Amino acid sequence: MSQDSILNTKAALDLSTSDQLFTRAQHHIPGGVNSPVRAFRAVGGHPVFMQSAKGAWLTDVDGNKYLDFINSWGPMILGHAPDIVVDAVRKAAGDSLSFGAPTRREVEMAELIKKMVPSIEKVRLVNSGTEATMSAIRVARGYTGRDKIIKFEGCYHGHGDSFLIAAGSGALTLGAPDSPGVTQGVALDTLTAPYNDLEATERLILANEGQVAALILEPVVGNMGLVAPAEGYLQGLRELCTQHGIVLIFDEVMTGFRLARGGAQELFGVTPDMTTLGKIIGGGMPVGAYGGRQDIMDQVAPAGKVYQAGTLSGNPIATAAGIAQLTYLQEHPELYTELDRITARLADGTRQICADLGLNYTVNRVGSMFSVFFTDQPVRNLDEAKTSDTEAFGRYFRAMLNRGIYLAPALYEALFISTSMTDELVDQYLTACRESMIEAHGL
Template sequence: MLNQTTSAALFDRAKALIPGGVNSPVRAFRSVGGGPVFMQSAEGAWLTDVDGNRYVDFINSWGPMILGHAPAVVLDAVREALPHSLSFGAPTRREVEMAELIREMVPGVEKVRLVNSGTEACMSAIRVARGYTGRSKIIKFEGCYHGHGDAFLIAAGSGALTMGEPDSAGVTEGVALDTLTAPYNDLVAVEALIAANPNQVAALILEPVVGNMGLVPPAQGFLQSLRELCTQHGIVLIFDEVMTGFRLARGGAQELFGIKADLVTLGKIIGGGLPVGAYGGREDIMNWVAPAGKVYQAGTLSGNPLATAAGVAQLRYLHENPSIYEQLNTTTTRLADGTRQIAAELGLHYTVNQVGSMFSLFFTSEPVTNLDDAKKSDTAAFARYFHAMLERGIYLAPSQYETLFVSTAITDELVDKYLTACRESLIEAHNLS
């Protein structure tokens, strides 16, 4: 058993001070049981907790650490920026450089606004779409997470044409009336929503590759059909690429699938590990943002000099080293194929989904194409598997409904370590001989 005495003590202290003892819910380990691991440091592929245990990291801060932890190129950029102060509340050169990099790398982005998080980016993109179209309603998909903005915390209704209801206290019914939900990968449901709300839908927002119900790819032709529907009905198509941006390709999912959204939201990787977000897209839409236009959005720390220093350094490295994406895909394919093969050999026949350097093992034998499919997973067995992997030094997302992220620091040797642990942990989780 791992010695987690210090983590346990810190969690006890935290619960008296912080709601649930954590500053983001999934960190509490509620889905898998037990207490969270408090981290002390990280380098490359490895995390070290406050009790001195070491783990190979397959979360990578939920995506940003694509180059592994503490990469020299990012740390050097932050060290260079650090002596010049931590914040100005005024424009800086690096804001311009980051905007130029985003525009150069991401298809369809003509103008961009920097913010402080992915949540803020998605909230702002929706507001801009409403201002631009003069319409109120949005369409989102069940299981897609776009941050904790009120408009996104809406549970699905009983059918495609039934209004959703708030799934968080503090979200009003009025907000819910303007949020329409559909199952992911269900084009017919989207068409029905648009037909039932003619000239009322301002925006359709989705994760082009979903990472928040586990990893779920789009069905063949789904994204292109959404693009065509939005064009036909004057709806602003928003790709939430907070996870997938600069991860699936230099230009994210838009580049990977050859489809341009009207707006895109970004985060995680563009901060190199520091808090940052951005939204951007067509110039005629972005020109509605204040002070150019009438849609107000502001932020004291937007374009923070340390965050932009880290982000610019990481984006430049990715831009100048495109072979990274082939390496990441090869490594992740080995992990996904190996996991699939091990499960089958043990008679489990579980589903493994992968796109680029993101993958998920679902504890169900049925294909997972939407949230209802994902919910068929055996979460109790997953929890046992999670803790068995943790004991073997593999740090996974503490929920069946989260994706894993691979970094360039994962070597062939570490792939082998993961697969060995995977086999042993599946055997333990299912009491197989």
């Protein structure tokens, strides 16, 4: 086989070094991992520890190679270790890793973000998507003088207290904490509605008239698997927010610069008041941003009274990586057409394989993101996503891993495709997919 072929075709992988590292990690790190989804609890077994990556490929500490379908959960739109990004980081690192003072690149990054996302008139750089969403909510509250926010079931906005709230017994019920450590007081200010249900959202707003500061959502959801907005849904939310003086926040940490240069808001033609960004804007480095209308963003200190700060915000290494990647995306719009074509082949091929095997599973796709739901029901919200057969997915995941395909180790996560994915690699994926579906279902 060539270097660009799937190498792991044996019945079981040698993961002995990964297993040893995980055993060590559990003595020092909660659960042995620094982010819960990495723990493989949803699919069984121990996590795989990675050593290196290039292009479409991952290599683990035992030397196994995998075709990567998560791409660091989205940032690696150009594949792993693209020369333009790595070279920019190397050059910037020689000038120091951090200054704690303004730099030219912060200005250039802000100008580039504004150029690519026209709804953003001013922008503040932070260090993660969670920081971006937490800060955006605080600014919206400061701008409106209101306390409550509306979020949607199945949308994930990071681990800020306001976002870790589960729905109550009905759409109008006040939320309850979904994680220990989140207070009931925080929950009282967080209202939750079903995604893709415009009428439920309107009832929630009317029941809390004049109290809602912001409505935040993933315009295309990637955290209950990939779920697209129904026709007219985003436009309807925009109209409701305008009518009731609510700040509409699009969390485009995943979708920003991935579904289009201007993100989901460009793709669907809907303009939010504020936008949160992350992942791709760092080129693989930790970075985030929030921005929006000037009158809203001028509430942020030191221009206004809403406080938010960060020692490493606008970090010179992260901004160097981000500018290199965003500039490439800006100058090569044709890559989005090719990403769409390649991802359509992956999603359509997976759907056809399932149909051929009599499984009729649901495959959702928007641009270079897609998900396979192990259910024959359409998936438009969290309740429908939960009809999936999680045990069958676990068997499928392990079968794919043994064939050299690295999928998200959780059913409710979207897959992300990079420009390193070729037609030849799509063919290899589809072969592995068919074999793994047969193995997972005993067909």
